[in-house]
Amino acid sequence: MEVTQAHLDRIAAVDGAVHAFLYLDAAAALSAAAAVDDRVQRADPPASPLAGVPLALKDVFTTVDMPTTCGSRTLQDWWPPYDATVTCRLREAGVVILGKTNMDEFAMGSSTENSAYGPTHNPWDLDRVPGGSGGGSAAAVAAFEVPLAIGTDTGGSIRQPSAVTGTVGVKPTYGGVSRYGLVAFSSSLDQGGPVARTVLDAALLHEVIGGYDPLDSTSIAAPVPPVVQAAHAGATGDLTGLRVGVVSQFRGEGYQPGVLRAFEIAVSRLRELGAHVVEVSCPSFDYALPAYYLIAPSECSSNLARFDGMRYGLRVGDDGSRSAEEVMSLTRAAGFGPEVKRRIMLGTYALSAGYYDAYYGQAQKVRTLIIRDFAAAFERVDVLVSPTTPTTAFGLGERVEDPLAMYLSDLCTIPANLAGNAALSVPAGCSDDDGLPVGLQVMAPSLADDRAYRVAAAYEVARDAADGGPLAHRVPELTEDRLPGPNRAGVVGR
Amino acid sequence: MDYGEVLERFEPVLGLEVHVELSTVTKMFCGCATVFGAPPNTQVCPTCLGLPGSLPVLNGAAVESVVRIGLALNCSIVPWCRFARKNYFYPDMPKNFQTSQYDEPIAVHGSLEVQLADGSTFTVGIERVHMEEDTGKSLHVGGATGRIHGASHSLLDYNRAGVPLIEIVTKPIVGAGARAPEVARAYVTALRDLLRALEVSDVRMDQGSLRCDANVSLMPRGSSTFGTRTETKNVNSLRSVERAVRHEMSRQAAVLASGGQIVQETRHFDEDSGTTSPGRRKETSEDYRYFPEPDLVPIALRDEWVQRLRATLPELPWQRRARVQAEWGLSDPELRDLVNAGALDLIAATVEAGAPAGAARSWWVSYLSQQANSRSVELTELPITPEQVARVIALVDAGGLTTSLARQVVNGILAGEGEPEEIIAARGLAVVSDSAELMAAVEHALAAQPDVAEKIRSGKVAAAGAIVGAVMKATGGQADAQRVRELVLARCAP
Amino acid sequence: MPAISRDEVAHLARLARLTVTEEELALFASQLEVILTSVARVSEVAAVDVPPTSHAVGLTNVFRADSPRPGLTQQQALCGAYATEDGRFRVPRILDES
Secondary structure, three states: OHHHHHHHHHHHHHHHHHOOEEEEOHHHHHHHHHHHHHHHHOOOOOOOOOOOOEEEEEOOEOOOOOOOOOOOOOOOOOOOOOOOHHHHHHHHOOOEEEEEEOOOHHHOOOOOOOOOOOOOOEOOEOOEOOOOOOHHHHHHHHOOOOOEEEEEOOOOOOHHHHHHHOOEEEEOOOOOEOOOOEOOOOOOOOOEEEEEOOHHHHHHHHHHHEOOOOOOOOOOOOOOOOHHHHHHHHOOOOOOOOEEEEEOOOOOOOOOHHHHHHHHHHHHHHHHOOOEEEEEOOHHHHHHHHHHHHHHHHHHHHHHHHOOOOOOOOOOOOOOOOOHHHHHHHHHHHHOOHHHHHHHHHHHHHHOOOOOHHHHHHHHHHHHHHHHHHHHHHHHOOEEEEEOOOOOOOEOOOOOOOHHHHHHHHOOOHHHHHHOOOEEEEEEEEOOOOOOEEEEEEEOOOOOHHHHHHHHHHHHHHHHHHHOOOHHHHOOOOOHHHOOOOOOOOOEOO | OOHHHHHHHEEEEEEEEEEEEOOOOEOOOOOOEOOOOOOOOOOEOOOOOOOOOOOOOEEHHHHHHHHHHHHHOOOEEOOEEOOEEEEOOOOOOOOOEEEEOOOOOOEEEEEEEEEOOOOOEEEEEEEEEEEEEOOOEEEEEOOOOOOOOOOOEEEEEOOOOOOEEEEEEEOOEEOOHHHHHHHHHHHHHHHHHHHHHHOOOOOOOOOOOEEEEEEEEEEEOOOOOOOOOEEEEEEOOHHHHHHHHHHHHHHHHHHHHOOOOOOOOEEEEEOOOOEEEEOOOOOOOOOOOOEEOOOOOOEEOOHHHHHHHHHOOOOOHHHHHHHHHHHHOOOHHHHHHHHHOOOHHHHHHHHHOOOOHHHHHHHHHHHHHHHHHHOOOOHHHOOOOHHHHHHHHHHHHOOOOOHHHHHHHHHHHHOOOOOHHHHHHHHOOOOEOOHHHHHHHHHHHHHHOHHHHHHHHOOOHHHHHHHHHHHHHHOOOOEOHHHHHHHHHHHOOO | OOOOOHHHHHHHHHHOOOOOOHHHHHHHHHHHHHHHHHHHHHHHOOOOOOOOOOOOOOOOOOEEOOOOOOOEOHHHHHOOOOOEEOOEEEEEOOOOOO
């Protein structure tokens, strides 16, 4: 309970500035924490090592005791009548869910500026974005508001925020974590995963939420890869014999020089640990971004069709004179923000008769080529590495008007979503041109998540040694003089 | 234009789409019950309500049913197929898309031989059989007829949403000429009987578990280009199938003859008037933007699995007809009469339950047919089963019942008094077969008519009839007359 | 170079049940055109004989048994609804026949 209270105090102190949380339930959290304490006292300790640990849940997972808004007006104050499988597993493990975190609306975005409830601020620089779509989860962890968080990654929405906030973020193998209760954005790409400050913490959380779920047809019927074991193994700092491939497509124009330099340092550290590093070319990766921005909007245009105000959520314009069709259109126009609308229309276009083959159909072929490139690469190397994202955290408002510029944040992360294999971001270091965190992306074959964890854990040890301590601890103090103005609207206390 | 003229000028082309609700215990993609008539929205869950975050999981029994249907229709079962999303907005569809199959139906290219009233057969080609899910039910409130026009609002019940639905689509039915309406009706009838034999559905048109949409177009005689077709819905009985097709043929002929054009549209059949009327015309034709359903994985139909399912097919109606005709030595007209009376399957089932063919036939074709006629119902609608009839026949054969007693038992069954044994006990209908009791009755009768007794003793055997009659009267008709006669003669033997 | 007209955007908005203002139509048209130009690059990839991938996870034949699982109560089902009547969801009058 003290742990939970301490974190609640921290949140109260800083979240006015950071705005990571959309909903906080202090009373329920303390009660859950007390229950764990109770069990320990009765010598009936919960099995999970994470029992009693506070956690923040991205507001895209359904929870019966908290609203689930997905960062949208459409679901404002929607209290789901069922818990997501991820939610259930967290509860069963005794994890204390403090609240729901901010996100780009329906997980579409790379900055959390598309939230209907105001953006989240990067704890490293409050005038900058925390990445997206899961900026709230990453910021909460980076600001020491919680040690653990859950995000979802469709095109990089866990990894990119982690990269720009100096945290560890993992996209498990597709099918490794149940999507039941995860409000769908792009069904064949969405995957829930852990966010933490250390690789081991992320691994522990991964083991709690991962594993087969009969309620999810795309769930893999195999045990969770031995990620905790791998994190421990990696922490010895020995990567002798490991073959590492640097993706040659992920450099050059559009990449911040400081990011590239930090990446080079990271690669040389891997060599020092005994890894054998080569360059690997994956030519189809150049088409990953356009393929993604056809597949994801197509699937989302269908997934979001259900939000029409007829059964739940916002309903607008029902004055008794209008038809259902009109009310649906008015409701959706009022409930969705511009990015969501753009993607719905893009997806509708890509799937429409006459365009399907050229756009969606072609994108699915590119997907096959990307899978083949990964397969070929993994014949030669054990893991692939790259910068997680081309730049450090950009400024709030800097890319909002330019959708394409925003999409470029996902350049390096998207291939792993399209192919479904495991990928994570571990803090590489800070960029020497602006002092902001840079992420090292490690990609492993499907079902070999543990391999990525091992490499990340080894790297973490080496980096901490070189920098004189964990990167997370270098986040600037969120002291009084840095905290702007009054509490932002949207943090609901209870 | 009279019907004959219609046929002189045009060749009708039909396409029949039949939807069948499977009688599985649970829905297509979730574990909700499928019981007809439950209170609204009490057989729903996150999946069939389409709640955000919900996911479908395919009902294995539904897959087996559709494969069996495909096999029974002589279709090829594809080796691999997927589901697709059919995207459109309508309040009875919780997700605003229907999970269906588009260009990958599970069964293709079959046929069904249909027997017409005059004994001739017509082969209807089957284009495809595929799986989909049913929608919810809407109640339109405020209008005069309960239909959409003039309604002020609608009420939605999603109990039916997600119930497994199989769609069976014929190839164009050409060459039926004047008999097209009859062929249509016979096809739906034959299909219904087949599905009933497979035990995959209740096939109740009045309850909506069997639905038929009739597509009709007219081809000018001499041409080989199909005309524009209309689709008629709300065809709720076998008789309506025939009437709707006939009406559309006449209506379209009149339009074409006067130089007009057929509008491709959906029409609504009106039971009372026997006519069709246009549905509201849509501004743009629907673009369903089909794409493969990402939340469900493909189905691989391995040959040995399909063969195992083939082995579970019951004797199909035409197979049974052929066998029965051979076994009973029926002529074609005899067979046809039985088929038309709807008696064939009943007789066959009675035989299967152990009764001799002759007795089975006799009961169904005479006494039970009279009963059906007097109640103005079909033979199949009589509340008596072939098994019950077989038991009655067995009792008569064993001497426990006389024919006239048996009829009383049958009347009891039809009246809902229970099983044969129960009725015999309750009504006291058992044949008096106790020798002592019978002897006593014989003695009594002989004593009451000593002159008759004397005549018998002197060799006038025919006089025994009077004694038999007296005994029959005394036993309330529950003695076996033949047996009594034997006893009388034996008693009076010199 | 795919050009997307204002009318096409209006058509898409109608298909997607999204009411859009005149300003939005113009803005979305130009934004969508830019995006479409960029994503049209997928056609550069010569992939005539490459099969499309719809599912990255290589699973097939995932079925469940035909046995009941507890669902929601009527109250739970209706809990988020804007309007209900007699245990049903109440929606405005529907124009099109299904």
